Amino acid sequence: MSGSTSPMKSVQRSFDVIDVLWELDGAGPTEIAEEMDIPRSTAHVYLQTLQSTGYVVNTDGRYELSHAFLAMGSRLKHRNQIYQASQTALEELAAETGEVVTLIVEEAGRAVFLHIERGETAIELGLYSGITIPLYSHASGKTILSTLSEDRVDEIIDRHGLDSITSETITDRATLLEKLESVRADGYAVDWDQQIEGMGTIGVPIVVDEQLKGSIGIACPTERVKSESYQTELLNRLRETNETITIKYQYGT
Known part of the structure; x- marks a missing residue:
């Protein structure tokens, strides 16, 4: 031509x-x-x-x-079944904890923030629905990676790399894979200062009928999430919320 x-x-x-x-x-x-x-x-x-x-x-x-892009993005979000099953539960979790509560999904090897709720004591992180960040740099992303096959994880790392975002970001493949093994065994992930300095995250994967649907997480100041008792409290609430979401996704109630 x-x-x-x-x-x-x-x-x-x-x-x-x-x-x-x-x-x-x-x-x-x-x-x-x-x-x-x-x-x-x-x-x-x-x-x-x-x-x-x-x-x-x-x-x-x-x-x-x-604003046609806004209309399209909003429609795409509200059509998503995992968002429909999660919205009310995430609102309640944010109200109960006072923290930032997030729902992410994996797309093209990156974490897409599908929905964000903010509690009364939540820190401002500059996040919004639709923003994408690496999967390896925060707890919810790690829970998603932990459920994927080894080949898929390797493919994502090969495509996107493991760039340093902060001084605490995991940038070594072997170290990340070892961390993912631990997350897979525990069923949750917790970390801090890896995506944003001063921010800690804890997350659990949403798995329905052995199919990964996304991950819910809580973000809060590092000093708070470092407390083992607070970690336990947040993890228990996340697991309860995850169960609620899973039931609603399956049965619509």
């Missing part, structure tokens, strides 16, 4: 434009052209095309992502 752009490349470039608009929080054709190293006229065509779909809006020559 000499002299023209293939349909596949056009699709990829359209998503690249969306990514740039997201990163820059809006931009004009000149900025898009500079960021993507394409002619300004080409950038303008892509922006106008995206505008015609309703996923980009133009305000005085500045293009921004529209």
Whole structure:
């Protein structure tokens, strides 16, 4: 297809434009052209095309992502069966503990935060539904990895690596695999300072009929989660909540 752009490349470039608009929080054709190293006229065509779909809006020559993405993401979340089974139980858990309570699922080898509830004493972590982070850097992610096959875990590590996020992040494959063995045996994971310094996490996997559905977790200040008595209290509450979610997922009650 000499002299023209293939349909596949056009699709990829359209998503690249969306990514740039997201990163820059809006931009004009000149900025898009500079960021993507394409002619300004080409950038303008892509922006106008995206505008015609309703996923980009133009305000005085500045293009921004529209709320159509919000509608789509919200609909995707609310259609998820594990979210439907978890929402009320997570609200109650956050109210009981006062902490941040999370529901994550694995997608493409990363942890997707499907839902977040915040109790009265919860710390602000900058998390929101839809944000993705590595699986290996927090307790809930480790519980998910612990339920996957060795081949799948290796595939995820090979694809995403084990980059250092904080000074406490596990970056050695053998160390992580050893940790996952322990998590698998215990049925839960607890760690601190590996994703965010000063944040501790504890999590349990949601497994229904031997199928992994996600993981629920609690995040709180490191100093709190280091207390063995508090760990035990949170773990008991997580397990009770997990049982409630599993029953509702299976039977809808």
